[in-house]
Amino acid sequence: MPFVIQACSPVDSPGLGAAMIKSRLTDPHWVFMWEDNVPAEEMISRSTDRIPWNLVNGRDTKRHEKVIDDTTGQVLGYARWLLPPNLAKRNDVWLEAQAQDGTPEERATYEKLSDATSRNGQPIGLKGGEQSRYRNAPLEAADERVTKNENFLGKSYPYYHFRVRNIQTDDLYSALDYLTTHPDFWRQGVGSMLVKSGLDVADQYGLKTYVMSEPAALKLYLNFGFQLIETVSTDYSQFGGKEPMVHYFLTREPVT
Structure with missing residues (x-):
């Protein structure tokens, strides 16, 4: 089955x-x-x-790629990367992964659709409150420890966990902001295609990479040369959780 990596629209x-x-x-x-x-x-x-607005909003820093089945056209996986400010300013970096801009009318429609499915910046239906703060706090603390005084290429965060602290002044990192593979195509190389594409850019510009991984993706990152820095296990049984939530913090040096 032929898999192909492409930009998103x-x-x-x-x-x-x-x-x-x-x-x-x-x-x-x-x-x-x-x-x-x-x-x-x-x-x-x-x-x-919500996706169209995410694709066209912030085009200078965002890069989006998908893997498709070249025969059926089905989307099998997706990755969103954020360029560091110094590369974004150049307007010539990784343009093949930059989503095409919409017309003013299209952008207004995309933003309206996104706003209609969100509340206070979060998707409608997503829980918040004390439970969310309790789960997020140890992740935020680990993020602070691992990234303090460091510049990185990549940060990978499931969007429902916590807001990444503002380090947009750092010029030596960009972010792996989202990575997913359709469950029907797990362990078929889709995630590896998407991660390698971004790491090739990291290596080209000599950038260090940082990810926060869930257990399912840990082996993938280790196979690409990431080193495990910290493990965070959060027991939220007081809110009804049945088992601890585990995340791994890893870094990768650029390969020259």
Whole structure:
């Protein structure tokens, strides 16, 4: 089956939304963050509506890639990277992964669709409050410890966890902001294609890379030369969690 890596555009939103949500629904910790009885198809529909705005908003720093089945056109995986400010200013870096800009009318429509599926900056249906703060606090603390006085290429965060602290003044890192593979195509090389594409850019510009990984992706990052720096296990049974939530913090030096 031929897999091909390509840039993303708003017309890809249904396929991207399906791959993202179906993958996340396999993680009980992610499912627990949502209000009860939100149908999967509704999650996919809302995600689909948010994606076009995410693609066209902040085009100077964002780079988006997808892996498709070249025969069927199905979206199999997706990655979103953030360029460091010094590279974004050049306007000539990794342009093949930059989403095409929309017209003013299209952008207004995309933003309106995104706003309609969000509340206070979070997707509708996502739990917040004390439970969210409790789960996020140890991740934020570990992030502070690992990234203090460091410059990196990559940060990988599931979007529901915590807001990345503002280190946009750092010129020697960019961010692996999102990585997902449709569950029907796990362990078929999709994630590796997406990670390698970004790491090739990191190596080209001599950038260090940093990721926060969930257990399912740990082996993938280790295979690409990442070193485990810290492990965070959070027991949130007081809120109804059935098992600890585990995340790994890893770094990778550029390969020259």
